[in-house]
Amino acid sequence: MRELDLPDLDDLARGAALLGSGGGGDPYIGTLLARAAITRHGPVRVVTVEELPPDALVVPVSMLGAPTVGVEKLPSGKEVHAALRALERVLGRAATHLVAIEIGGGNSMVPVAAAAETGLPLLDADAMGRAFPEAQMVLPTLSGISTTPMTVADDKGNTAVIDAVSNHWAERIARAICGEAGCSVYTADTVLTAAQARDTLVLGTLTLAQRAGAAIRLARAGHADPVRAVTDLLGGAVLAAGKVVDVSRATTGGFARGEAVVHGPDGTLVLSFQNEHLVARLADRVVATTPDLICVVDTETGEPVTTEALRYGFRVTVLGLPCDPRWTSPEGLALVGPPAFGYDCGYRPLPS
Amino acid sequence: MRELDLPDLDDLARGAALLGSGGGGDPYIGTLLARAAITRHGPVRVVTVEELPPDALVVPVSMLGAPTVGVEKLPSGKEVHAALRALERVLGRAATHLVAIEIGGGNSMVPVAAAAETGLPLLDADAMGRAFPEAQMVLPTLSGISTTPMTVADDKGNTAVIDAVSNHWAERIARAICGEAGCSVYTADTVLTAAQARDTLVLGTLTLAQRAGAAIRLARAGHADPVRAVTDLLGGAVLAAGKVVDVSRATTGGFARGEAVVHGPDGTLVLSFQNEHLVARLADRVVATTPDLICVVDTETGEPVTTEALRYGFRVTVLGLPCDPRWTSPEGLALVGPPAFGYDCGYRPLPS
Structure with missing residues (x-):
C-alpha cells in the first residue's frame, strides 16, 4: 500500500x-x-x-x-x-x-x-x-x-x-x-x-504512468532530453519526428475521429485516430498499428499531446510502444486490431 | 371483471x-x-x-x-x-x-x-x-x-x-x-x-375501443355506413373525405414523421404526423390539432388507417374526436399541444 x-x-x-x-x-x-x-x-x-x-x-x-x-x-x-x-x-x-x-x-x-x-x-x-x-x-x-x-x-x-x-x-x-x-x-x-x-x-x-511522468519532468529539470528519458524508461522506438501540418477531426457517433499529418526529415507521417492514435503510416507505409501504443509528445518538452489537443504547428515526436502481449493473440487482434476500427490494414509489429 | x-x-x-x-x-x-x-x-x-x-x-x-x-x-x-x-x-x-x-x-x-x-x-x-x-x-x-x-x-x-x-x-x-x-x-x-x-x-x-371496433364490423355486416356508425358512437365530426394524393414520410430520430395530402370535394386536407396525426389543415386553414384525435378511416370499410399504412390512392374519411379534457388545460397543452411537436400553430378546438 x-x-x-x-x-x-x-x-x-x-x-x-x-x-x-x-x-x-x-x-x-x-x-x-x-x-x-x-x-x-x-x-x-x-x-x-x-x-x-x-x-x-x-x-x-x-x-x-x-x-x-x-x-x-x-x-x-x-x-x-x-x-x-x-x-x-x-x-x-x-x-x-x-x-x-x-x-x-x-x-x-x-x-x-x-x-x-x-x-x-x-x-x-x-x-x-x-x-x-x-x-x-x-x-x-x-x-x-x-x-x-x-x-x-x-x-x-x-x-x-x-x-x-x-x-x-x-x-x-x-x-x-x-x-x-x-x-x-x-x-x-x-x-x-x-x-x-x-x-x-x-x-x-498506475505506478508506471507516474514514473513515466516523473522521468519527463526530471529530464526537463536537468536539461536532459525528455523524449530520450521516457523511451529509455518504457523501451519504445521513435517512429518519426517533425511538425504537424494538418489535422482533420470530426466528432461523430460519440467519438473524436480524424487524421493528423506530421512532416519531418524522415518523410510524411499520417496518424489515424478514433479518440486514440490507431494507425501510423510513414511515406504511405504502415509503421505502427493498434494494439501497440502510438504516442505523440512535444519534441522539446516531452509533454504528451492527446488527439483532441493536436494542432497545426506543433513540433512532435511520435513513439511506438509495445502493447500488453495478450492483445496480439488472435482473439486480442480480433477485438482491437486495425480492422476492428475499420482500417484496412492488418496488425504490424513495431520495428525492433 | x-x-x-x-x-x-x-x-x-x-x-x-x-x-x-x-x-x-x-x-x-x-x-x-x-x-x-x-x-x-x-x-x-x-x-x-x-x-x-x-x-x-x-x-x-x-x-x-x-x-x-x-x-x-x-x-x-x-x-x-x-x-x-x-x-x-x-x-x-x-x-x-x-x-x-x-x-x-x-x-x-x-x-x-x-x-x-x-x-x-x-x-x-x-x-x-x-x-x-x-x-x-x-x-x-x-x-x-x-x-x-x-x-x-x-x-x-x-x-x-x-x-x-x-x-x-x-x-x-x-x-x-x-x-x-x-x-x-x-x-x-x-x-x-x-x-x-x-x-x-x-x-x-379498452372497452370503448372494443365497442368502436365492433360498431365498424357490425355496420359493415349490416350494409350500413361504418363511418357513420363509429361517429355516432364516439361523437366525432367528419373533417373531410377524399383521396390520398401524396404522402411524404421519413423515419428520423426514432419517429415516423411526415405529411399526407387528401384531395376531396371540400378542398385539400393536409395531415401532419409524427407517429400520430397531429395537425389537420383544410384549404390552408387549421381545422384540428393535437391533443384532439385526428383519425383516418377507409371511407368504404371504416377500417382505421395508421400513419405508417397511409399511401397514395386510399379513399379516406378524416374524423376529429375530442380528447380527454385534461389535455386542453394550459399544462396539458404545454405538454402535447402543437408547439410541443414543433408546429407553429396553437391548439384549435374541433368545429362543433
Missing part, C-alpha cells in the same frame, strides 16, 4: 496521457477532479493486486465520450459517484476497490477522484494497459467477463443501468445514451473479483 | 387503431402477439379501476419506436416480459396489474399479450385516451408522476433501466437506446398506485 497525494497528480496525469496513446480523455479536467477530491478528503490508498482480499469487489470507473467534448463540457463532479452507487444497488453489494478501466489522461484520474471521495483503495492496474475508445475493448472481454451490469451517469443527474447480451452491445447502448446526454458521461462496469483482477488486468500501470 | 378472449381481439385492435389517432404502432403485429399469448395461456381478465385493491401496483407496458419500423421488424416476443421483470427487480415488488400506456393499434395489444403471459389482470384504462409519440406525453406527467424507473428491452435480449431527472429526459434516453437497438423496443414505466391510476388514467378506454 502506498499513498497517492497532491504532489503525485501531475506526474501521473502526464505519464497516463502518454501511455493513453493520445486518448483516455483530457488529463487536465481529470486532474482538476482528482485535485479537488484529494484536497477535500485526503490522499488515496493505492494497493497492488497481491493486497486484494479474496472477496474483493473491484469496480472500474471511467468517463465515456468524445475527448473533444470532454475538454469543453465540464462534469458536475457527481457523475462517478452516481454511476458507482447505481451499480452497487444493482449488485446488492458495495465496491471494495476501484480501478482504472484504461491508462489515459482523464481516465487515469477519474478513479483517483472517486477513490478520494469514497475512501476506497485504488488498485494499481488497468484493463487495457493503454487507452481504447470502446467499452468492450478491455482484456477482461478476452476472458469472457461481462461489461454489464454497466451504469451510466450524466451531468444532469440521469442514470441508466445496462444489461447486455454482449460487451459490444453494452458499448453500443452506452454510446447511444452518451450521445444523447451530450457526448460525455461517466460509467461503472466490468466488475471483477480479486482473482479476475489478478488474471485479466495489466498490473502496476 | 370480464374476460378478453380470442374473438374480442380483432374488434379491440380495430377500435384501438382508430382511437390511436393514426399511431400507437401496427395493430396487426400487436394482435399476433396477443393471439399467440391467449392461445397459449388462456383469456385475459380485464378489471375496472374500482376493482383495484388499494395496494395495487399498476404497470404500463408498451412498444416504443417508429411504427414504420414496427411493421417490418418482428419482435422476439420476449421483450415485454424482459422489460416487466427488469422493472420488478428494481422496484423489489411484483406488478399486480398491467395497463396500456396509450390506446393505439399495437400498444393496446402489447399489454393484452403481456397480461395473458403473466396471468396478471389488465386494467380497463390507458394513460393518454389516444396515442402520442413520446414517453412523457401521458396524463400522469401532469400530476407529477415520474416516468422512471423505466425499463427498455430489445429483441436481442438487451435491457436498460433508466432513472431520469425528468420525464422528458426519460424519453430522450429511451429514444436514444431505441434508435441504437433498431427503432423498436419495449418498455415498462410510469408505475402507478391504485389511487394514482384512478386519478390520472383515462378510464374504460
